[in-house]
Amino acid sequence: MVSRRRVLLLFSFVSLALILASLAVLRPSVYRSTLRSALSHNSTRLKFNSSRPISSSAASLFNQSSTAKMSAKSSVESLIAENHIAVFSKSYCPYCKKTKDLLASLGEKYAVVELDQIEDGSDWQAYLGDKTGQRTVPSVFINQQHIGGNSDLQAKHASGELKKLLGAKM
Numbered sequence: 001m002v003s004r005r006r007v008l009l010l011f012s013f014v015s016l017a018l019i020l021a022s023l024a025v026l027r028p029s030v031y032r033s034t035l036r037s038a039l040s041h042n043s044t045r046l047k048f049n050s051s052r053p054i055s056s057s058a059a060s061l062f063n064q065s066s067t068a069k070m071s072a073k074s075s076v077e078s079l080i081a082e083n084h085i086a087v088f089s090k091s092y093c094p095y096c097k098k099t100k101d102l103l104a105s106l107g108e109k110y111a112v113v114e115l116d117q118i119e120d121g122s123d124w125q126a127y128l129g130d131k132t133g134q135r136t137v138p139s140v141f142i143n144q145q146h147i148g149g150n151s152d153l154q155a156k157h158a159s160g161e162l163k164k165l166l167g168a169k170m
């Protein structure tokens, strides 16, 4: 009886000792690796470490902005696809006015979007910049071809090339 109790006691001690030993061995290594990664990715880890609300709201912000970009892309593309002439403009822009005046003086109908007057105009402009490499307005398309800005349009008018482009309705 006594010896069985001793064995049980010994077993408990050994188990306790094993648990304590594994805590002592494992914990520092967990801390060490956390510390290492915290040091190596300082700024990003700080964002993630400041927990879920930030990362989930960042994710939803990302989704919103990528949705806005997708819809800007499809709006820009359909305006270009559906119109012989498409002008992306800003209402206060003097170069845009020159472009619109020239097209009107040639008796041309054109589709125009004033990017400063629509809600997601900056997304449209960003998409146009990515698509064409031109980040300014006006941005002019004829027959789905990017012509450029006002100076490009005026140059094509002066050279006679614009008439050819306008004649070739697709």
Ligand SMILES: N[C@@H](CCC(=O)N[C@@H](CS)C(=O)NCC(=O)O)C(=O)O
Pocket: 090, 092, 093, 094, 095, 096, 135, 136, 137, 138, 148, 149, 150, 151, 152
């Ligand atoms: N050389 C260009 C000049 C165009 C330009 O400077 N546009 C200004 C507005 S008047 C612009 O886009 N600024 C930047 C912006 O509005 O984001 C052209 O002939 O089209």
